[in-house]
Amino acid sequence: MAVKVGMIQLCGCSGCHISLLDLHEKLLEVLPNLEIVYAPIIADPKEIPEGIDVFLVEGGVRNEHDEHLLHEIREKSKIVIAWGTCAAYGGIPGLANLYTKEELLNTVYSTDSTENKGEIPSEEIPPLTEYVKPISDYIKVDYVIPGCPPTPKMIADAIIALLNGEEPKLPTKIVCDE
Numbered sequence: 445m446a447v448k449v450g451m452i453q454l455c456g457c458s459g460c461h462i463s464l465l466d467l468h469e470k471l472l473e474v475l476p477n478l479e480i481v482y483a484p485i486i487a488d489p490k491e492i493p494e495g496i497d498v499f500l501v502e503g504g505v506r507n508e509h510d511e512h513l514l515h516e517i518r519e520k521s522k523i524v525i526a527w528g529t530c531a532a533y534g535g536i537p538g539l540a541n542l543y544t545k546e547e548l549l550n551t552v553y554s555t556d557s558t559e560n561k562g563e564i565p566s567e568e569i570p571p572l573t574e575y576v577k578p579i580s581d582y583i584k585v586d587y588v589i590p591g592c593p594p595t596p597k598m599i600a601d602a603i604i605a606l607l608n609g610e611e612p613k614l615p616t617k618i619v620c621d622e
């Protein structure tokens with residue numbers, strides 16, 4: 445029986461998703477065993493379905509909508525994977541933590557390049573959280589696939605191990621010290 449997989453981009457750049465596509469022909473080994481039931485980057489499903497086996501989460505948490513989705517993902521998934529540095533540690537978007545959210549919003553919406561100059565939209569964007577945070581600050585994470593982005597091989601090996609009911613062999617070091 446195929447493993448039901450979900451994947452999502454929170455506060456990330458899509459690079460982790462692209463890295464999965466970089467598997468090229470090795471995807472053919474993996475895909476027949478997967479049933480991708482939720483992946484907004486591929487289709488636009490309205491709701492996260494129940495009973496997901498493995499959920500790959502790209503990106504950290506930047507706003508209240510991310511936070512809400514993350515809790516729903518945890519409730520509906522057996523295994524949740526922090527997929528890449530942003531999900532695991534905050535990553536590059538975490539540099540925003542050097543500024544207050546007011547400073548960020550004022551900078552973004554007061555430039556000449558925006559139509560609503562100086563006016564911060566209140567309805568179109570979800571409220572920002574105080575800081576960008578890793579997903580493990582909100583939910584229990586089962587595995588971390590590190591890297592920015594993780595290598596295609598690391599992603600494939602982790603998925604194949606899970607398909608075989610094995611523990612994925614993932615790096616335990618977050619910084620190369622050799």
Ligand code: SF4
Pocket residue numbers: 455456457458459460502503527528529530531535536591592593594
């Ligand atoms: Fe993009 Fe790197 Fe973050 Fe993945 S870990 S979403 S590639 S910035």
